[in-house]
Amino acid sequence: MNDGHIKKKLPRQDIPLTTKVVEVIKHNECFVTVWLEGDIKIKPGQFIMVWFPNVEEKPFTVTCIKENKFSFTALKRGPFTEALFELKVGDLLGWRGPYGNTFNLDKNFKNVCLVAGGIGMAALSLLYQNIKNRTINQVNFKMNLLYGAKNCNGLIFKDIIPEICNNNTCFCTDDGSEGDKLFSTELLEKYLNENQNEEGDNNIDVVYTCGPEIMMKKVVELCEQYNVGCEVSLERYMGCGFGICGGCSINHKLVCMDGPVFNLEELKNLPDFGNHICKCKEEKNESFTKKL
Amino acid sequence: MIDSNLFNIKFKNPLVLASGILGVSAEYFKTLEKSGVGGITTKSISLKPRKGHKNPIMFCDDHGFMNAVGLSNAGIDKSIEMIKKAKQFVKTPIIASIFGGTVDEFGELSKLVTEAKPDIIEANISCPNVKKEFKLFGASAEAAAAVTKIVKDNTNIPVVIKLTPNVTDIKPIAKAVEEAGADGITAINTLSGMRIDVNTKMPILTNKFGGVSGKGIFPVAVKNVYEIYKTVKIPIIGTGGITTGKDAIEMLMAGASLLGVGTAAYYGGIKVFTKVNLEIEDWMKNNGYSNIKDLMGAAHE
Ligand SMILES: Cc1cc2nc3c(=O)[nH]c(=O)nc-3n(C[C@H](O)[C@H](O)[C@H](O)COP(=O)(O)OP(=O)(O)OC[C@H]3O[C@@H](n4cnc5c(N)ncnc54)[C@H](O)[C@@H]3O)c2cc1C
Ligand SMILES: Cc1cc2nc3c(=O)[nH]c(=O)nc-3n(C[C@H](O)[C@H](O)[C@H](O)COP(=O)(O)O)c2cc1C
Ligand code: FES
Numbered sequence: 001m002n003d004g005h006i007k008k009k010l011p012r013q014d015i016p017l018t019t020k021v022v023e024v025i026k027h028n029e030c031f032v033t034v035w036l037e038g039d040i041k042i043k044p045g046q047f048i049m050v051w052f053p054n055v056e057e058k059p060f061t062v063t064c065i066k067e068n069k070f071s072f073t074a075l076k077r078g079p080f081t082e083a084l085f086e087l088k089v090g091d092l093l094g095w096r097g098p099y100g101n102t103f104n105l106d107k108n109f110k111n112v113c114l115v116a117g118g119i120g121m122a123a124l125s126l127l128y129q130n131i132k133n134r135t136i137n138q139v140n141f142k143m144n145l146l147y148g149a150k151n152c153n154g155l156i157f158k159d160i161i162p163e164i165c166n167n168n169t170c171f172c173t174d175d176g177s178e179g180d181k182l183f184s185t186e187l188l189e190k191y192l193n194e195n196q197n198e199e200g201d202n203n204i205d206v207v208y209t210c211g212p213e214i215m216m217k218k219v220v221e222l223c224e225q226y227n228v229g230c231e232v233s234l235e236r237y238m239g240c241g242f243g244i245c246g247g248c249s250i251n252h253k254l255v256c257m258d259g260p261v262f263n264l265e266e267l268k269n270l271p272d273f274g275n276h277i278c279k280c281k282e283e284k285n286e287s288f289t290k291k292l
Numbered sequence: 293m294i295d296s297n298l299f300n301i302k303f304k305n306p307l308v309l310a311s312g313i314l315g316v317s318a319e320y321f322k323t324l325e326k327s328g329v330g331g332i333t334t335k336s337i338s339l340k341p342r343k344g345h346k347n348p349i350m351f352c353d354d355h356g357f358m359n360a361v362g363l364s365n366a367g368i369d370k371s372i373e374m375i376k377k378a379k380q381f382v383k384t385p386i387i388a389s390i391f392g393g394t395v396d397e398f399g400e401l402s403k404l405v406t407e408a409k410p411d412i413i414e415a416n417i418s419c420p421n422v423k424k425e426f427k428l429f430g431a432s433a434e435a436a437a438a439v440t441k442i443v444k445d446n447t448n449i450p451v452v453i454k455l456t457p458n459v460t461d462i463k464p465i466a467k468a469v470e471e472a473g474a475d476g477i478t479a480i481n482t483l484s485g486m487r488i489d490v491n492t493k494m495p496i497l498t499n500k501f502g503g504v505s506g507k508g509i510f511p512v513a514v515k516n517v518y519e520i521y522k523t524v525k526i527p528i529i530g531t532g533g534i535t536t537g538k539d540a541i542e543m544l545m546a547g548a549s550l551l552g553v554g555t556a557a558y559y560g561g562i563k564v565f566t567k568v569n570l571e572i573e574d575w576m577k578n579n580g581y582s583n584i585k586d587l588m589g590a591a592h593e
Contacts, residue, residue, distance in 0.1 A: 014352040018491040057347035246316035
């Protein structure tokens with residue numbers, strides 16, 4: 001742990017802490033959720049580095065926290081995420097963190113919208129649950145979730161956080177196998193239109209988004225067009241997570257320290273935002289790219 | 293008051309970002325300059341691009357920071373572009389760190405990197421984390437001298453040689469480097485170390501062994517710089533564990549002309565540079581010093 005000159009908001013573990021795998025849920029051949037034993041203090045937006053001994057160490061978002069256990073959910077992309085499918089209860093994984101900044105949830109917000117694309121929902125999962133718990137008694141608080149995936153197999157967070165299945169969530173898939181046959185950005189555009197009053201003002205306070213970078217780019221453009229605040233969670237290759245290796249740089253910023261959450265103002269100064277092509281298996285979808 | 297000078301190059305303060313910490317992206321150099329660094333050392337550059345070791349490549353516990361990055365870098369061609377670009381972005385002096393697998397490779401790198409016009413070339417002959425692939429030139433006086441000579445022969449830019457503390461006696465190596473024509477010495481690189489996770493009984497770093505840096509190695513660095521100062525006349529970039537203004541003063545007194553600072557950016561973020569500079573100035577004011585030069589080697593008087 002470090003006793004830095006800067007005050008850390010949460011105690012941080014900077015050497016991998018190995019702990020037992022208590023449950024492995026293979027949702028389908030692409031997605032897996034791993035539950036680890038132990039307590040963790042982490043805020044929505046932040047991430048941890050997960051160490052798989054003999055395999056590698058990679059950044060992940062914590063998706064659910066329960067008493068003495070917590071989970072992360074992964075999309076199969078390469079060696080690390082493939083290895084997660086082989087895990088058995090009792091195996092040991094290490095983790096360190098939490099790292100990065102958090103989504104900014106202003107106390108005065110009354111109407112927030114979450115836009116998720118595929119595994120991007122992982123980064124919005126704790127945020128959704130936190131907002132839900134915090135606003136449970138606020139009748140006039142509105143939270144909408146627009147959740148899209150390539151096909152119905154991609155909407156796995158319906159199983160992971162069943163409470164998202166309600167009237168305020170819209171599902172969509174590229175192939176129409178579940179929900180509307182639309183992209184989540186098209187849902188957002190519709191939604192922004194509906195929430196506009198005659199003067200052209202919008203009563204949505206903020207849009208939080210995570211998904212393929214090309215999708216988030218479009219979300220940002222829409223938010224600018226409709227004059228709505230927006231926060232995106234970016235993904236870059238991470239070697240350390242704490243601002244030393246430089247591997248996660250985007251222009252003059254570091255995603256692990258200055259991000260992973262960036263707002264509209266910050267994104268204006270990051271011309272490389274949107275140019276990051278993710279080569280992962282699920283998101284390599286040319287029609288998606290063309291249509292945007 | 294704290295503006296420094298080495299080889300007639302002006303540094304607005306003595307704090308040089310050490311090699312391997314954040315010096316990989318040209319645009320990020322702008323952020324570093326704003327954070328108050330006096331100079332910036334690039335990540336060590338090899339002829340061909342290197343992926344480096346797989347994660348985990350670094351971590352930190354209460355007493356020391358460990359890394360085994362494995363000298364990942366974009367290779368000389370891309371790095372030359374990066375340095376040229378960085379020079380458009382910042383006025384801060386840039387030190388290009390190079391490392392090769394053979395003496396001849398060091399020569400070629402020296403010649404090539406000169407094209408990018410860095411202010412100083414630093415030859416890294418001291419990385420403890422790639423022993424399987426590379427000879428540790430810094431471990432022998434002859435090898436260190438051979439590298440020094442070829443790097444000097446291939447450039448007109450000042451050359452500093454970065455030494456390792458993982459030797460029985462650093463003095464003869466420092467002497468050999470000076471005699472071979474080095475303009476200066478950077479000391480120290482990281483100390484060789486290892487940590488094992490007791491639950492899995494596995495070494496934590498993918499490379500098993502790594503380099504220890506940060507606060508814990510400060511006494512080792514001070515001693516090495518002190519001994520090198522006694523042995524040679526060429527200036528020293530004193531590096532290793534500096535995290536506060538008081539550390540900086542102490543390292544100057546041991547004999548450093550400039551100060552390399554790396555892991556401190558982990559403890560305090562990059563704003564640590566501004567903080568350390570202010571602390572140096574405060575200490576000097578309180579102790580009646582107006583020129584940082586008067587502190588250099590003060591412990592030897
Ligand atoms: C802050 C943060 C939080 C994350 N949270 C999650 C999460 O909750 N769930 C999840 O499934 N994933 C998450 N990721 C991504 C996850 O770290 C990568 O999917 C993982 O590293 C892939 O490892 P691998 O060995 O399986 O695949 P690799 O072999 O590393 O990658 C397979 C393919 O994906 C590409 N790729 C890998 N990593 C990245 C990247 N960071 N950016 C762009 N392309 C990449 C590679 O180019 C390669 O073609 C997160 C990433 C970050 C930075
Ligand atoms: C993450 C990391 C990477 C490093 N990479 C290099 C490198 O590429 N070349 C080099 O000469 N030294 C490298 N070093 C060593 C540092 O430049 C420095 O000599 C050492 O860390 C001691 O200084 P410090 O305690 O201020 O970090 C690295 C150190 C760290 C922590
Ligand atoms: S991951 Fe190493 S600096 Fe961001």
